[in-house]
Amino acid sequence: MVGGGQGAFIGAVHRIAARIDDRYQLVAGALSSDPDRAAASAAELGIDPTRSYNSFAEMAKAEAARPDGIEAVSIVTPNHLHADAAVAFLEAGIHVICDKPLSVSQAEGLRIKQCLQESSAQFFLTHNYTGYPLIREARDMISTGKLGKIRVVQAEYAQDWLAEPLETTGQKQASWRTDPKATGGGGAIGDIGTHAYNLVHYITGLEAQELAADLTSFVPGRAVDDNAHIWLRFKGGAKGQLWVSQVAVGNENALRLRIYGDKGGLEWEQENPNILWFTPLGGLRQRLTRGSGALSEAATAATRIPAGHPEGYLEAFATLYNDVADVLIHNKSADHLPNIMDGLDGMWFIEACIASSKNNGSWCERNL
Template sequence: MGINAPLNRKLRMALVGGGQGSFIGRVHSIAACLDNRAVVTAGALSSNPERAKASAPDYDIAESRAYSSYQEMLETEAKLPEDERIDFVSITTPNHVHFEVADAAVKAGFNVVCDKPMTFDLDQAETLLKSVQESNVVFAVSHNYTGYPLVRQAREMILNGELGEINAIRSQYIQGWLRTQLEAEDQKQAAWRTDPSKSGAAGAFGDIATHAYNLGRYMTGLLPETVSCSLKTFVEGRKLDDYGTAIIRYESGALGSVTASQISHGRENDVEIEIDGTKGSLKWRQENPNEMIVRQNGKPHQIYTRDPNAPFTNGSGAAACRLPSGHPEAFFEAFANVYSSAFDAMVARAAGETVEQRDTVYPNVYDGVEGMYFIQQCVASSSQDAAWLPLKHAAARK
């Protein structure tokens, strides 16, 4: 069978952002190409035209497809013959640029993979949702932690009732890299992530709590009802939060908590989730991603490993694996699983099929809207002394 059958070719990727000094742009390109299903063909790699051109060789982008702006790229690519033009656009810029690029790409008919949070604010997210609904494009949001095999294993277990009724979700994302005011030292990543004009209304909560929140939604499917949140800025002179905790009430009666920190000494990328059900509980940690603990009272604790051939591995878990057990799979592979699921839909669309936009294995535009609503309501709650505010959004409801 050919690559991306029945297309029998690689999908052509355009990268927006990812120029010299970028972290996440390189991650996107590696993940997209990991399974040999895509190739980086074009790019508008920086808002600085000179840097954009200079960065193109880093991705083996031909000079003729290295554009000075995303506007030039979309306009030029749309005029190319169908067998030459790009298939999808990956957006890896700071948050404040996401919407304008994504909306323009969708309206030009291109599929999109957008880094999180999806937009700068909720209004932009809702506008983008309408654009996607009016099109037949594939739109994915890179909540990459949903791509880990044991996360997908847990999701299927939970949705099949193996943990019983879900009572509680505790998720966290703990870092320590912003313990000092790195943004004052002109550190590129710190500078834009702590700048309200580029990052948005939230700091740590917009940057990493969105991952922790999305992970709970993805694994359990529970619909949120209300939220109470307290955000704090501990580093003097910083303009956005660097620590916070949110309590979530779900429609089912379950309770959830989301904690995010970027000022905890010695912590790196500690994404962890625990889920309690009436029949059992589970725990998964991103820094040890190939193991998941499942517990039941009166029974020995079970350690599920990432093993595509084991009888305890369900279909979702096995489908997300590439290697035999014992060979660790982690960040790049999980990111690639999000891309691979989106590629399946892109191929179907290219073959003339109408693609599903809401109920997808990969996080989509609806999840992106939910994430922006979560940020908005958490910031608003914190400004009102942790008042309970609605967390229902139409994007989550059919």
């Protein structure tokens, strides 16, 4: 693991997710850019001191040379460190599991892509919400035509944890997430907006054609956006709206999706992820639940325990790690896993939102 040492949030989540299905062992790490913190973090996690490294470059070189070296690395650093770390491990022939967003710019993302094309290793991006069973069910329903031709997509991701200038208190997560040098310039759009945008594509298969955005920094002195309204035009004629906010008081982690076709509609909320609502045109609203026998093979494969026992965020994250293990060990298909192109699409989304907002909400065409 690169990053994820003392004081980090997402590193611990990745470690739990990797262990849930007993497919991984954590044996090496460059857990912090501070050598003392890196060593202390490694000791807490039971990593052999000889495999605790002061830099990801040192780790990639040393682990590639070991007969028992790591097979894959999780990169869980702030965004601005993703590209250099990913390139170092791909060049060493080590598989990369990278936290989102891909990097801080399309240019950096393309550097990763170029290295991936020349490497024997594979690359995976942890858009973890794609691991929910009912997200997989929604994707299957749309791909098999149950909603018909998609017309309208409404997505929102609202939080309130940055409603005050938390970054001025020294809180680590707030500090780097509101630092444009660490994020690439995006605030809420990069931190949580990319999740909502990715889910829209993952579930519907729709590709954005262009977007228009209005970004706001409501908290005085904040250098990045903390609220965004985004309009999307998709290839094929579908329209979408996306609201992202980290200043929406009363919302903890309110990721919501509503998708409407000419034959039916779907609704799903991340805070209640075991329920998916489906309404066929002219029919009754139906409540689909995780673990029921009527769901698709894709949803069932992502389910661990019987219906009525809640599965949530950590299990969805673990599904990605489990699926990656199946790809690497058993050579199974990776078509359902977020990849380098999804990462580049996210980079376009962030940069287009910023450019559009700076130009009074003008439409920006997708350039991938």
